[in-house]
Amino acid sequence: MKAAPFEHHEPTSLSKAVSLLESLDDPTILAGGQSLVPMLRFRLARPDTVVDINGIDELDYLDESDGYLKIGALARHADIEESDVVTENYGSFADAAPLVADPQIRNRGTIVGSIAQADPKGDWGSVLIAHDGEVVAEGPEGERVIPVDELFLLPYDTSLDENELITEARVPTPPEREGSAYHKLKRKTGDYAMAGVAARLRFDDDGTIADAGIGMTAVDITNARAADAEAHLEGERPSAELFQKAGELAAEQSNPESDEHGDASYKERMVNVLTQRALGDAAERAGVVKRRATP
Amino acid sequence: MTDQREITLTVNGTERTIEVEPRRLLVHAIREDLDMTGTHIGCDTGNCGACTVLRDGEPIKSCMMFATQADGSEIMTVEGMEDLPAAGEDLHPLQEGFHKEHGLQCGYCTPGMLMSGKALLDENPDPDEAEIRDAISGNLCRCTGYQNIVSSIEYAAEKLDEQAAADGGVVAEDGDSDGFDCGVENCCGGPSAETPTPHVEGADPQFDDVTEGSESE
Structure with missing residues (x-):
């Protein structure tokens, strides 16, 4: 299927793009196009104007x-x-x-x-x-x-x-003693996440967690922060039990919907698991813990 | 609203200038404006990879990009495979691999598979199985179960390696390198390498043995 006709602009500088955006009524910006091009083709999006920014080298x-x-x-x-x-x-x-x-x-x-x-x-x-x-x-x-x-x-x-x-x-830029990781569960290569968790841990010199960040994919109406889990981690020393509790809190805070890939309770359980794995990797990359060798 | 834009694409080495609407997809420009129907449209949604072409050497899905966005770039399609130097007088080693190893049944995904395979071998002449599977992970095949496609690309990698050894795999004339020249430009003292550099990919230790006592200076 073809996209509906649109007015097409290709600014070559940011200043030109900004002045275009100012003059146009509800313009749609085209960058990589890997979501937008199919949306245009299926006419899920029918903008009057498309501003292609790929020519803006800066x-x-x-x-x-x-x-x-x-x-x-x-x-x-x-x-x-x-x-x-x-x-x-x-x-x-x-x-x-x-x-x-x-x-x-x-x-x-x-x-x-x-x-x-x-x-x-x-x-x-x-x-x-x-x-x-x-x-x-x-x-x-x-x-x-x-x-x-x-x-x-x-x-x-x-x-x-x-x-x-x-x-x-x-x-x-991460300071010393900080590490981060992302874990994603998907049915096959190329698919969107059924659930995904990004975790970042920063440690104090004494090995306690100074700052934690956890973001969750595909388990709420937007990408979501697991704030309760973050708060639980801060000020504590890393341990399997601590990360387990953080996983539970993240799962509680997630709000997934049941769909063909799994029901909500399954996805919550996956948030728990992925959170623990991402936290483990983050702590290891921060250089403060070493994994026990797998038996 | 239906204005036409003039764009120039270098397709398989030939410069082509066409007029397209801004909403024209690259795959439609290739198939309908340039009459090169080797590039297939499979799913129309960016999933299947049948429309994969190389744009400035990188594999992209030509149904996910407007033709205007390819203005000024070099496009390679499956039609260009047999004109590559590695093809000799017949098929390119990748095409030959798909033939010999039964890398296709219905053939619909093949043009895209060949393009993804080409992009992989250009970057990594000696890929392992996982690397091959990763490179074709954006291309769906509903016939083969992929195993034969992996074998086909492995076949091509070996064949290209043999070609390189036969063409340029001779003792280098300057004695600065380790004496072996794999024939690849800018690699381990090949013809255009200004400074001999270590051979980087797929170096076979047997060549070191052969060349150690060789006649290079």
């Missing part, structure tokens, strides 16, 4: 600077997979990237586009939550920074104004 970056990992609006999933900086320091990102869809999709789809799409089954929103990340938005009123907790409102709905564009997603 948005194509992935770098670590000013204390952040900065992900430009045109950085593709594959860029994360191939990044040495990410592999070394950002375990949850390195875990999540190869679990997004399939190789062809990862060559086109963008991290920022996935976040802006605000699909509760998207992986990156959870990773951003675990890292207390934020997005930078540009619009007619200028630039503003939106913390991830204020971004997702409903499925496919964010707090962005209709003339705003996310130019960057960023998370703080």
Whole structure:
């Protein structure tokens, strides 16, 4: 099926894009297009105007600077997979990237586009939550920074104004003694998550947990924070029992729906399991615990 | 609203200029405007990978991208396989592999599988089974159960390796390298390598033995 006709713009600079967004009525922004193109084709989306930002080279970056990992609006999933900086320091990102869809999709789809799409089954929103990340938005009123907790409102709905564009997603560079991980359960390669959990742990010098971040995928109406589990972890020393309790709290806070992949109670149980696994990996990567060898 | 855009694609080495509506998908431009129907449309939803082509060397699903977005890029489709140097006078080793190893039954997924296989072997000439399965994870096949497709790509990797050894796998003339030249450009002292570098992928220790006492300076 063909997309309905639309007015088409291809700005080549951010300033041109912003002035276009200001002048157009309810424009739709096209980045990687791996969700939007099929939506257009099936006419689930019928925008009058599409602004293709792929020609804006200044948005194509992935770098670590000013204390952040900065992900430009045109950085593709594959860029994360191939990044040495990410592999070394950002375990949850390195875990999540190869679990997004399939190789062809990862060559086109963008991290920022996935976040802006605000699909509760998207992986990156959870990773951003675990890292207390934020997005930078540009619009007619200028630039503003939106913390991830204020971004997702409903499925496919964010707090962005209709003339705003996310130019960057960023998370703080992890200090010493911090680690993170992402675990995802899916039926087969390429599928969306049935459930997914991103976890990040930062430790004090004495080995207690100074800060915890847990984001959950596909088990609520948006990517969701497991705040009760985070609070339970902070100030404690890592142990299997502690992570078990955190898993239970995360499961309690999740709100999955039954569907063809499993009923809600099963998914809650999976949130529990995935949380424990992600916390275990995060603690290990922070360098504070070593796993017992599997018997 | 129905304005046409002129775009230029270099398809299998030939520059083609066409006029398309902004809503035209790349796969439709390839099949209908350029009359190259080797690239298939399977599911129309981005799942099956039958429409996979290489865009500037990277595999993408051509049903998930507008033709205007490919303006100025190099596209490779299955039609270009037999013109590659590795194909010699007949089939490319990947195509030959799918033939010899029964990598297809109905053949519908094959163009996409070949493109994903090509992208893999360009990056990683000696993939293991897991790497092959990962590379074709965006391509669905409902006939073979994948095992024969994996075998086909393994066949091609071996054949390409043999070709490289036969073409350029000779003792390098400068004595700076370890004396072996795998024939791949910019690798272990191949023809265009300005600075000899260690052979990186799939180096077979037997060659080191052969070349150690060799006649290289």
